[in-house]
Amino acid sequence: MPNIRELDPSASPLDYFGFELRRKREEAGLTQGELGACIFCTGSLVGQVETARKVPTREFAERVDAALGTGGTFSRLVGLVLRSQLPHWFQPFAEMEAKATYISTFQCQMVYGLLQTEAYARAVLATGKPDNLDDQVAARMERQRILRRDQPPVSLVVLDEAALHRSVGGRQVMRKQLQHLLSFRDARCVRLQVLPFGVGEHANLAGSFSLLRFDDDPDIVYTEDLISGHMTADTETIREATLRYASLQAAALAVEDSAELIKHVLEERYGQHPGTG
Structure with a gap:
């Protein structure tokens, strides 16, 4: 008989998911192998x-819901499970980001997480040498689902030109990433602007930040340091962040001009050349 590990469903979203999966499978009278066959995986994975x-x-999760007729229970729960795989200090921001009505962000080093391709995200996250890289990548991709909701947040992104030139993951990864950025050109709820090198000094040389606005909650400013993230609803900080963001938007290229610059960098720096991947 297999050694069954008893879970405390209150310990974490992952434990709760596992506890409920076993309970629902046993209610359906299926073995792990039988359920695995229904959802195209091994019983060992189950x-x-x-x-x-x-x-x-x-x-x-979606296949389990279909196989066990659980009405979307596991599809809803898996979002919490994946979010729990984010660094603990980042989880509060991810929760607020998912509730935001408006997101205004300035990114000076890399592409904003909601606009990253999976390969780009993997290369970025790998720099921290996490033990659960695959899970962190999946969690970042899960964050992006908010842009595909029926009513996604209005996302205003100012991206420093440096992020276009910094080769994250190699030529092929960057080519796909810049192509992905161009796909937002006509997106109704995403406005992407590039702050070009030609601007020189600007309103926030100190680094990246995000400003979140909500229908019913106070605005929040989020920043990161070397090892953690910080959120504040302090009114003076919100005011300063709003002024700085307005200045960055004014200095950045218009959306159409930004797309043209991205296309130029894509062709000149990451274009397909003989003998390259």
């Missing part, structure tokens, strides 16, 4: 998820 040794993917 067992690893049930014992919280493996983080489920969204596809796994």
Whole structure:
């Protein structure tokens, strides 16, 4: 008989997911192997998820819902599970980001997380040498679902030109990433502007920040230091961040001109050349 690891469903979203998966599977009278066959995976994988040794993917959760007729329970729960894989200091911001009505962000080093491709995100996250890289990548991709909601937040992004030139993950990764940025050119709720090198000094040489606005909650400013993130609703900080962001927007290229600059960098720096990947 297999050694069954008992889970405390209150310990974490991952433990709760595993506990409920086992309970629903047993209610359906299925073995791990039988459920695995229904959702196109191994019984071993089902067992690893049930014992919280493996983080489920969204596809796994959706297939479980279909196989067990659970009405979307696991598809709803998997978002919490994946968010719990983010660094603990980042989780509060991710929760607020998902609730925001308006997101205004200035990024001076890299592409904003909501606009990253999976390969770009993997290269960025790998620099921290995490033990759960695959889970962190999945969590970042899960964050991006807010842009595909029926009513996504209005996202205003000012991206320093340096982020276009910094080769993250290599030529092929950057080519796909810049192409992905161009796909937002006509997006109704995403406005992407590039702050060009030609601007010189600007309103926020100190670094990146994000300003979140909500329908019913106070505005929040988010910044990061070397090892953690910081949120504040202090009114003076909000006022200063708003003024700085307005200045950055005014200095940045218009949306159409920004797209042209991205295309230029894509062709000149990451274009397909003989003998390159």
